[in-house]
Amino acid sequence: MFKPDLSKPPSYSGLLKAIRSGEVKELKLLPRSDQVLVQFKDGRESRVAVFSNDQQIIRTAEAARVPLSVSPTDPEGAGSGLLINLFLGVLLISLLVLLLRRSASVAQKALGFGRSQARLQPEGSINVRFEDVAGIDEAKAELQEVVTFLKEPERFTAVGARIPRGVLLVGPPGTGKTLLARAIAGEADVPFFSISASEFVEMFVGVGASRVRDLFRQAKAKSPCIIFIDEIDAVGRQRGAGIGGGNDEREQTLNQLLTEMDGFEDNSGVILLAATNRSDVLDSALLRPGRFDRQIMVELPDRRGREAILGVHARTRPLGDDVSLGMWARRTPGFSGADLANLINEAAILTARRERLFIDEQSMNDALERVTMGLGAKPLQDSAKKRLIAYHEVGHALLTTLLPAA
Structure with a gap:
């Protein structure tokens, strides 16, 4: 050469x-x-x-x-040509492999489009207990029967009793409906399926019904278990208001849910929990006995309930000696459990910002003002605005003085 x-x-x-x-x-x-x-x-x-x-x-x-x-x-040309041909071959094989993988992924998504999107929490993985839920003792007492049935079903079946197939938690936002459902699963120590009702509904008719069937199929395989559907009013609204003669996706999903809850097949050991703050818009067929047999009202906590909720959230926060939970329960009428948790959290943030070790009364006061009224405004610098506000407030004082019945 x-x-x-x-x-x-x-x-x-x-x-x-x-x-x-x-x-x-x-x-x-x-x-x-x-x-x-x-x-x-x-x-x-x-x-x-x-x-x-x-x-x-x-x-x-x-x-x-x-x-x-x-x-x-050409000896050199032959070597370079061989390298070029080898590179083209590798590139072609790589493109074919990529195309096959993408096709397989698309096919898998298409096959799994109708599968349930529920998240499964295995038994023993939920650490929430009834002692972590405060301020709604009546609701806890009602749900204790569900826990007892899941733990000792023979106690009810021996006398011919049937546990409610569905339990509907109704109440304002932030009152602890989802927390109650997790506490039931934690106390009963059974698998827990959780899903939002909006995850059933898709653009294509029939997908939501397919997901409902798949959800109950998985639940029957894990029986006894709990299915929790949050914001069920997304699919449970009154039928007949849809477009297209009642054949829309939401109504098809609701029809399948009604069939799964009380149809020809028995769902023994599968308990459906649902939560909503709009029970007035739910379909009557969904609320009848045999489906949601029991409706539990989860109301805003009273004063003792607020004190108990503050005590639960104060377990992991270092409170100062000057903070009285009973006094703060009296100062927060109308607060839900979520509002009270936010109040304690804001006080803890202010305490950390001020580099203190304990949450004191001042931090709680500032947190309450921030939660109820927002951030503090800057002091007025305009004397004309100050005079206008002074005249306004003096007018209030004069009217209160001159009108004894005001």
């Missing part, structure tokens, strides 16, 4: 002179690249460009009796 020295390649005319003068030992013609490999008698090797179908170089080599051979391929 020739190893050309390209440091000082001769010109075409110089190559002809070297051939005639006897300096060239051997020539190899490369027709595809229009080049000739030259081996000189002194050991030098070079590559010189020639014309296509060059007859002059052939006649000159023949006259000088210089051996001339013809190579159909």
Whole structure:
């Protein structure tokens, strides 16, 4: 194989002179690249460009009796061509593999489009207990029966009793409906499926019904278990108000839910819990006995309930000696459990910001003002506004003084 020295390649005319003068030992013609490999008698090797179908170089080599051979391929060109072909082959195989994977992913998504999106919490994985839920003792007492049935079903079946198939938790936002459902699952120590009702509804008709069927199929396999559907009014609204003669996706999902709760098949051991703050819009067929047999009102806590809720949230917060939970329960009428948790959390944030070790009364006061009235406003700098506000407040004081019954 020739190893050309390209440091000082001769010109075409110089190559002809070297051939005639006897300096060239051997020539190899490369027709595809229009080049000739030259081996000189002194050991030098070079590559010189020639014309296509060059007859002059052939006649000159023949006259000088210089051996001339013809190579159909360029050794260097063959190696580079092999690398290019190998690269193209690898690229093509990679594209085919990527296309097959994407097709498989799309097919898997299409097959799983009608599967339930519920999240399964295995038994023993929920740490919430009834002692972590305060201020709604009546609701806890009602739900204790559900826990007892899941733990000791034979106690009820021995006397022919049937546990309610569905329990509907009704109450304002933030009163602890979802927390109650988690406490039931934690106390009963059974699998817990949780899903939002809006996850059933899709653009395509029939997908929500398919997801309801798949959810109950999974629940039956894990029986006894609990299914919790949050904000059930998203699919449980009154039927007949849809577009398209009642064949819309939401109504199909509701029809399938009604069938699964009380149809031909028995859902023994599967208890459905649902939560809503709009029970007035639910379909009457969903609320009848045999489906949601029991409706439990989860109201805003009273004063004792608020004190108990504050005590639960204060377990993990260092309170100062000057903070009285009973007094703060009296100062927060109308607060839900979520509002009280936010109040304690805001006080803890203020305490950390002020680099103190305990939540004191001042932090609680500032947190209450921030929760109820927002951030504090800047002091007024305009004297005209101050005078206007002063006249307004003095008017209130005068009317209160002059009108004893006001």
